[in-house]
Amino acid sequence: MNRIKEYDYINRIIRFVEVVAFLIISIVVIKNGSITTHAMNAVTVTDANNTTQTTVNTTQQQTTIDPAVPANTENIVMLPPANLTCEEGKAFVKLTWGEVAGVTKYCIYRKVTTNKDDSDEVFEEIASTKKLTYKDKAVEKGNLYEYYVVSVGVDETKVSSPSNVAHCFLEPDSFLVSSMVTKKNKIKLTWKEVPAARKYIIYRDNSKGKYIKFKETDKKSFTDDSVRNGKTYKYKVVYRVPVLDGTFIEKESKVLKVAASKIDPDKKMVALTFDDGPGKYTQEIVDCLKKNDARATFYVLGCNVNSYRKAVKNAYNIGCEIGNHSYDHTILTKLSAKEVSKQMSDTDAKIKKITGKKSVTMRCPGGGVDKTVQGAVGKPIILWSIDTLDWKTRNTDKTISAVMNNVKDGDIVLMHDIHEPTKRAALYLIPKLKKKGYQLVTVSELAKYRGHKLSKGTIYHSLRKKK
Numbered sequence: 001m002n003r004i005k006e007y008d009y010i011n012r013i014i015r016f017v018e019v020v021a022f023l024i025i026s027i028v029v030i031k032n033g034s035i036t037t038h039a040m041n042a043v044t045v046t047d048a049n050n051t052t053q054t055t056v057n058t059t060q061q062q063t064t065i066d067p068a069v070p071a072n073t074e075n076i077v078m079l080p081p082a083n084l085t086c087e088e089g090k091a092f093v094k095l096t097w098g099e100v101a102g103v104t105k106y107c108i109y110r111k112v113t114t115n116k117d118d119s120d121e122v123f124e125e126i127a128s129t130k131k132l133t134y135k136d137k138a139v140e141k142g143n144l145y146e147y148y149v150v151s152v153g154v155d156e157t158k159v160s161s162p163s164n165v166a167h168c169f170l171e172p173d174s175f176l177v178s179s180m181v182t183k184k185n186k187i188k189l190t191w192k193e194v195p196a197a198r199k200y201i202i203y204r205d206n207s208k209g210k211y212i213k214f215k216e217t218d219k220k221s222f223t224d225d226s227v228r229n230g231k232t233y234k235y236k237v238v239y240r241v242p243v244l245d246g247t248f249i250e251k252e253s254k255v256l257k258v259a260a261s262k263i264d265p266d267k268k269m270v271a272l273t274f275d276d277g278p279g280k281y282t283q284e285i286v287d288c289l290k291k292n293d294a295r296a297t298f299y300v301l302g303c304n305v306n307s308y309r310k311a312v313k314n315a316y317n318i319g320c321e322i323g324n325h326s327y328d329h330t331i332l333t334k335l336s337a338k339e340v341s342k343q344m345s346d347t348d349a350k351i352k353k354i355t356g357k358k359s360v361t362m363r364c365p366g367g368g369v370d371k372t373v374q375g376a377v378g379k380p381i382i383l384w385s386i387d388t389l390d391w392k393t394r395n396t397d398k399t400i401s402a403v404m405n406n407v408k409d410g411d412i413v414l415m416h417d418i419h420e421p422t423k424r425a426a427l428y429l430i431p432k433l434k435k436k437g438y439q440l441v442t443v444s445e446l447a448k449y450r451g452h453k454l455s456k457g458t459i460y461h462s463l464r465k466k467k
């Protein structure tokens with residue numbers, strides 16, 4: 001009896017274990033079954049797709065490297081939108097994509113390439129919509145925008161993989177490059193940065209009309225230090241915006257023609273200046289300068305300009321500076337500020353009619369200057385370091401010795417081109433100074449190459465090398 005009881009008890013335990021085991025197995029089977037069902041659904045849907053969509057899906061696989069997309073690939077049942085395209089509108093980017101069945105909304109993700117925050121360029125969700133199109137109005141010229149769209153199902157956890165990535169580069173209104181010749185006689189090109197550009201490529205004309213790739217930089221300027229004095233160069237700058245998979249967009253600037261200066265900053269230079277003209281000897285001096293590849297500064301009187309227009313024009317054309325010496329040689333310290341200003345502007349008007357430009361520097365008649373004059377002339381005041389006294393001696397030899405006995409780098413020499421002995425002195429001095437190794441330059445050139453930034457109302461006697 002006891003045994004039977006014992007047996008019965010064991011039997012019950014076995015039953016119990018059996019039931020528990022069955023339950024466990026059932027749960028596992030049901031669970032497995034559901035996975036299988038899901039997997040099969042997914043396969044069925046994928047099979048129903050056309051080839052285009054499959055191709056798009058393949059591309060997405062390659063470009064899906066984004067942390068913003070849910071990583072739970074097991075659950076993906078939603079299809080991503082197909083054929084995402086974007087086009088540039090007026091101050092917006094318009095996105096369009098193909099419809100996906102069973103979608104409640106589409107989420108739009110965007111990545112911006114700009115120079116403002118290039119440290120963390122990632123895709124971020126910017127909007128969601130039920131429509132098949134979206135206008136992104138938060139855009140700026142010069143940036144690159146990349147987008148993808150994700151489908152979201154009824155159950156918000158059902159999210160598709162990203163669509164193809166579409167990009168839109170908003171070209172800036174202009175890409176202007178400017179150039180300058182530095183005081184060390186290098187050519188410097190400067191441009192306004194294009195925010196999405198990561199590289200600028202400089203091309204230089206090889207003087208046979210072919211542009212050769214010259215230099216690459218990520219900066220917004222470039223200095224060409226391989227230029228020869230007096231030679232003219234042509235440049236083009238191309239900016240490069242990298243897009244997907246190593247491809248890029250490139251745009252080029254207009255051609256820039258830049259003449260390297262004829263001046264060698266390492267050689268001596270001097271500025272010859274001629275006052276009180278233009279007069280009947282001016283043209284001869286200009287011819288001599290031209291012949292010697294030299295330049296000077298003519299401080300002209302406004303009242304004389306019309307009588308010698310041609311000489312002024314010729315002087316300007318060979319690179320001479322036409323400075324302002326007042327209209328009629330009135331000593332400016334005797335005038336009011338308003339009158340001083342009129343002396344300047346009347347003369348500038350005469351000069352501008354011939355050269356197209358106002359004068360840059362001025363010289364006070366008789367060297368007469370005070371605070372009122374300084375405040376009223378509106379230009380740097382150029383006096384002199386060598387006074388030849390040519391107007392007093394009217395002697396060619398004395399004028400020549402005054403220069404040759406004293407001249408050094410950075411000097412400004414005072415002469416008057418209305419006197420015949422001065423003309424003869426000039427015709428001797430110009431080749432002589434060149435032979436002695438001096439470059440004959442204008443006052444403005446001397447200032448530039450000796451590192452002086454001339455300022456209005458300031459008096460300069462010489463322009464020596466700045467230490």
Ligand code: ZN
Pocket residue numbers: 275276325329364365366
């Ligand atoms: Zn004078």
